[in-house]
Amino acid sequence: MLLCACASAPVQQVSPRLFSSAPRDYSLPNDSWSAEMRRLYDQYDQEPGGGGRWKRLPSYNRFLKYATAGGQCLSRLVQSRARLFTRNIKEPGAAFEYAIFINEEEKRAVCVFQAGHLLEGPPGHVHGGAIATIIDNVTGACATYISGFVLTANLNINYCSPISLGSVVLVDCAVDRVEGRKTWVSCRITSADGSKLHTEATGLFVSVGVSHLFTG
Numbered sequence: 001m002l003l004c005a006c007a008s009a010p011v012q013q014v015s016p017r018l019f020s021s022a023p024r025d026y027s028l029p030n031d032s033w034s035a036e037m038r039r040l041y042d043q044y045d046q047e048p049g050g051g052g053r054w055k056r057l058p059s060y061n062r063f064l065k066y067a068t069a070g071g072q073c074l075s076r077l078v079q080s081r082a083r084l085f086t087r088n089i090k091e092p093g094a095a096f097e098y099a100i101f102i103n104e105e106e107k108r109a110v111c112v113f114q115a116g117h118l119l120e121g122p123p124g125h126v127h128g129g130a131i132a133t134i135i136d137n138v139t140g141a142c143a144t145y146i147s148g149f150v151l152t153a154n155l156n157i158n159y160c161s162p163i164s165l166g167s168v169v170l171v172d173c174a175v176d177r178v179e180g181r182k183t184w185v186s187c188r189i190t191s192a193d194g195s196k197l198h199t200e201a202t203g204l205f206v207s208v209g210v211s212h213l214f215t216g
């Protein structure tokens with residue numbers, strides 16, 4: 001929403017976010033979420049301190065901590081405008097709506113994912129690249145949580161059945177093995193009730209120091 005300084009124009013309400021330095025947490029429910037999405041979110045969400053098995057990961061549109069740490073590869077302008085791929089569309093519900101929950105004890109991550117209309121591939125269905133993106137993101141978060149900072153070295157995907165645009169699916173990942181710098185993660189995307197398998201994937205993640213990003 002815009003702040004209008006012109007006296008003759010109608011006064012518009014100013015979003016408090018304009019004056020707030022608190023970043024938006026995209027993993028919290030918004031009005032674009034379907035009842036199914038909200039139901040699944042509530043199923044995994046736990047009260048803080050409630051001792052539940054699942055912990056929701058907050059999700060921002062950039063990695064604040066590292067945003068200004070680089071500068072060797074990217075100009076300051078590019079760096080300051082960089083946004084996390086899955087969170088770079090502001091319109092709620094248009095693209096990737098998701099929340100990731102981590103179960104540290106079981107080394108598992110579950111993501112409730114609602115695919116918006118900008119993710120179309122085959123008519124009415126989600127683009128394979130968008131599916132790969134959410135898999136990379138959730139398996140990557142799972143590996144990061146267990147092994148620290150990692151990069152994806154290998155991702156294998158079997159697309160078993162198409163995912164309808166607007167539908168809500170579950171992305172369920174588990175760390176299978178950690179060996180030295182290597183972390184293997186497997187992943188399944190199913191319908192919300194688990195009855196239909198959409199996608200199966202495996203990923204290999206390699207632990208790196210953050211400096212790897214700037215030295216190649």
Ligand SMILES: CCCCCCCC/C=C\CCCCCCCC(=O)SCCNC(=O)CCNC(=O)[C@H](O)C(C)(C)COP(=O)(O)OP(=O)(O)OC[C@H]1O[C@@H](n2cnc3c(N)ncnc32)[C@H](O)[C@@H]1OP(=O)(O)O
Binds near residue numbers: 148152206
């Ligand atoms: C801590 C708290 C955490 C809190 C929770 C956090 C939540 C986080 C939330 C949200 C996360 C969002 C997550 C986003 C996720 C997105 C991830 C991406 O998209 S990453 C971008 C795409 N990937 C690249 O651009 C990599 C490019 N590749 C490389 O940089 C290098 O190739 C790299 C680092 C992968 C490996 O290079 P080397 O030089 O460091 O190491 P070498 O010696 O080559 O490999 C190490 C071992 O891995 C094997 N290896 C490497 N690549 C392999 C491959 N493709 N297939 C099989 N093995 C491979 C090698 O054979 C070697 O194994 P041997 O140690 O000898 O046993």
